[in-house]
Amino acid sequence: MDHEIYSFNLKDAIKSFKSFPKVFKLLWNVKRTYLILITIFYIINGILPAASILATQSLLNSIQTSIGKEFTYVLYPLIIYLALNSFGYIISQLNSYLQNIYRIDLNYKMSVMILEKAKILSLSDFENSEVYDKLRRAQNEAIERPYAVFSIVLSLISQFLGFISSLAILLYWKPWIILLVVAIPFISTIYMAKIGHLQYKIEYERSQERRKAWYLNYLMTNDIAFKEIKIYRLGDYFIEGYKKLSNSFIKQDKKIIKKRTLTSFIFEIFDQIIGGFILYLIVQSAYIGEILLGNTVAYIRSLSNIKGNMEGLLGSILAMYQNNLYIKQLFDFLEMPVKEELPMSDSIPIEEINTIEFRDVSFKYPNRQEYALRNISFKIRKGENISLVGENGSGKSTLVKLISGFYYDYEGEILINGVSIKKIDKKDLGNKIGIIFQDFNRYELTCRENIGLGNIDLIDNDIKLQEAIDKAYARGMVSNLPKGIDTQLGVWFDEGVQLSGGQWQRIALSRAFLRNADCYILDEPSASLDPISEHEIFKRASDLSKDKISIFISHRLYNLRKISSKIMVLKDGRLIEYGTHEELMNLNKHYRYLYDLQNTIDMHDEIKTTA
Numbered sequence: 286m287d288h289e290i291y292s293f294n295l296k297d298a299i300k301s302f303k304s305f306p307k308v309f310k311l312l313w314n315v316k317r318t319y320l321i322l323i324t325i326f327y328i329i330n331g332i333l334p335a336a337s338i339l340a341t342q343s344l345l346n347s348i349q350t351s352i353g354k355e356f357t358y359v360l361y362p363l364i365i366y367l368a369l370n371s372f373g374y375i376i377s378q379l380n381s382y383l384q385n386i387y388r389i390d391l392n393y394k395m396s397v398m399i400l401e402k403a404k405i406l407s408l409s410d411f412e413n414s415e416v417y418d419k420l421r422r423a424q425n426e427a428i429e430r431p432y433a434v435f436s437i438v439l440s441l442i443s444q445f446l447g448f449i450s451s452l453a454i455l456l457y458w459k460p461w462i463i464l465l466v467v468a469i470p471f472i473s474t475i476y477m478a479k480i481g482h483l484q485y486k487i488e489y490e491r492s493q494e495r496r497k498a499w500y501l502n503y504l505m506t507n508d509i510a511f512k513e514i515k516i517y518r519l520g521d522y523f524i525e526g527y528k529k530l531s532n533s534f535i536k537q538d539k540k541i542i543k544k545r546t547l548t549s550f551i552f553e554i555f556d557q558i559i560g561g562f563i564l565y566l567i568v569q570s571a572y573i574g575e576i577l578l579g580n581t582v583a584y585i586r587s588l589s590n591i592k593g594n595m596e597g598l599l600g601s602i603l604a605m606y607q608n609n610l611y612i613k614q615l616f617d618f619l620e621m622p623v624k625e626e627l628p629m630s631d632s633i634p635i636e637e638i639n640t641i642e643f644r645d646v647s648f649k650y651p652n653r654q655e656y657a658l659r660n661i662s663f664k665i666r667k668g669e670n671i672s673l674v675g676e677n678g679s680g681k682s683t684l685v686k687l688i689s690g691f692y693y694d695y696e697g698e699i700l701i702n703g704v705s706i707k708k709i710d711k712k713d714l715g716n717k718i719g720i721i722f723q724d725f726n727r728y729e730l731t732c733r734e735n736i737g738l739g740n741i742d743l744i745d746n747d748i749k750l751q752e753a754i755d756k757a758y759a760r761g762m763v764s765n766l767p768k769g770i771d772t773q774l775g776v777w778f779d780e781g782v783q784l785s786g787g788q789w790q791r792i793a794l795s796r797a798f799l800r801n802a803d804c805y806i807l808d809e810p811s812a813s814l815d816p817i818s819e820h821e822i823f824k825r826a827s828d829l830s831k832d833k834i835s836i837f838i839s840h841r842l843y844n845l846r847k848i849s850s851k852i853m854v855l856k857d858g859r860l861i862e863y864g865t866h867e868e869l870m871n872l873n874k875h876y877r878y879l880y881d882l883q884n885t886i887d888m889h890d891e892i893k894t895t896a
């Protein structure tokens with residue numbers, strides 16, 4: 286974790302401004318004409334208060350000194366005074382309009398940038414909670430910050446101009462008064478910076494906890510966990526967890542608010558005393574006739590402007606420092622190196638997958654000590670139907686994730702057509718593999734989209750979609766939907782139709798079949814399918830991949846037996862047996878044990894059901 290979040294000092298504060306050039310580059314690229322106009326308006330806004338003070342001074346003095354003279358002496362200062370005020374109003378309205386528009390564009394651009402970055406992250410990035418935290422921090426806390434920095438910089442300019450111009454008016458009268466005016470706001474800002482830093486540190490450290498609270502909230506307000514929450518009566522448990530986490534945040538937040546209020550209260554008292562003393566000096570000078578009425582009003586207004594500007598100025602610097610810390614998170618995320626993304630420029634294109642070979646491959650997940658796969662070697666050729674079997678956690682899904690190119694930090698060699706998978710064009714590899722994972726997605730979109738996402742180019746091609754639907758034996762099911770293929774699926778949106786687990790699986794299969802792949806991987810596509818449907822699907826998938834490669838994972842060994850040209854048996858991450866069903870049965874080892882065990886259980890079940 287960054288050292289700079291633990292303490293506040295000037296060096297760190299200056300360091301936090303490092304991301305400035307990047308912020309301005311980003312702002313510049315959004316809408317530069319607006320950026321320039323807004324800047325000009327801020328500058329005018331900075332000068333206007335002092336100009337208004339001078340106009341007031343001139344108006345009042347001319348009223349006081351022109352008694353008995355022509356009215357034009359008063360009329361011109363009056364017109365200038367009114368014109369200035371109207372001009373100020375128009376400028377501020379225009380400025381707020383431009384800022385609102387600019388802000389919408391900027392936030393949109395920021396959200397897209399974060400999504401674009403998330404798009405290129407690897408699976409292991411998403412499985413890494415640190416990366417996940419970075420993503421959430423960027424999304425939740427940093428997205429508004431570039432705009433905040435921009436408006437702070439502008440108000441800094443505006444405040445500074447206001448400060449200098451009002452100061453000049455007061456300097457003209459009594460220069461030493463300036464020291465009194467600036468002392469307290471200056472000291473109070475340093476204290477406030479410390480509190481601001483503390484707040485940032487708290488936010489940073491609790492981002493995991495915040496995510497947990499969000500997750501509990503999500504579980505309670507989403508249909509994903511609804512059934513279990515109802516049946517197991519988990520509502521109170523989750524709400525308690527949410528409350529516990531939220532209460533700790535609330536406690537911390539209240540503490541900070543207390544600290545902040547107390548500090549500003551104490552400094553405000555000092556400030557009021559000093560302000561009162563200066564006001565006394567001005568009124569006394571006016572009383573003894575040292576200054577005219579217009580000057581008196583001008584000095585009083587300058588005094589309050591300086592105070593306001595000074596506070597605003599220091600407050601802006603403080604806010605800028607805080608925003609810089611958050612912006613650092615944004616760039617931390619946007620500039621985070623994408624580990625697994627291999628250079629596309631010198632990658633080798635492939636037209637088809639002929640062979641997949643593992644040579645002594647071992648792999649462990651980045652966050653785990655133990656290996657998920659150990660010393661795996663095999664070669665699969667075009668036309669082979671391979672089945673992967675093994676107990677839970679034996680490494681079957683991990684193996685297919687490696688074939689799909691999700692992880693590259695394995696030991697040994699993975700070769701596609703004899704070339705290292707690391708060198709193969711990722712896009713080509715993706716295009717040539719049709720896969721359904723165990724945890725396949727149920728998109729809350731239309732049936733067309735749910736299938737068409739398998740090959741976006743074909744999403745409007747009804748003939749190809751129908752072919753894919755037929756391959757997954759889903760024709761009857763889709764045509765029975767109220768709007769056929771254009772029916773909204775799921776329950777999140779209007780007119781959505783919920784499907785059964787097995788029906789969703791057929792949709793996912795159609796999605797995989799829509800790809801013109803050379804290698805079909807079905808990772809337990811059968812979990813929600815009845816044994817007959819599973820047999821049909823496997824049979825169909827193996828028929829479809831006659832001159833291709835297919836890899837099936839299932840716990841129903843009986844169904845795999847008929848369609849597999851070879852069976853791989855995994856145990857504790859090792860490939861312990863590899864051969865045809867007959868060979869493995871004759872070997873009389875683990876596969877035979879699993880097969881016989883399943884048969885015995887099935888027979889037992891059958892006897893129980895018929896009894």
Ligand SMILES: Nc1ncnc2c1ncn2[C@@H]1O[C@H](COP(=O)(O)OP(=O)(O)OP(=O)(O)O)[C@@H](O)[C@H]1O
Nearest residue numbers: 412650653657675676677678679680681682683684
């Ligand atoms: N994303 C992950 N991060 C860390 N460890 C993981 C991850 N996914 C799987 N593992 C671990 O890797 C090992 C192999 O898991 P894998 O999912 O490949 O097993 P499997 O054979 O497909 O199991 P199942 O039959 O239950 O689907 C297990 O010990 C599991 O805990």
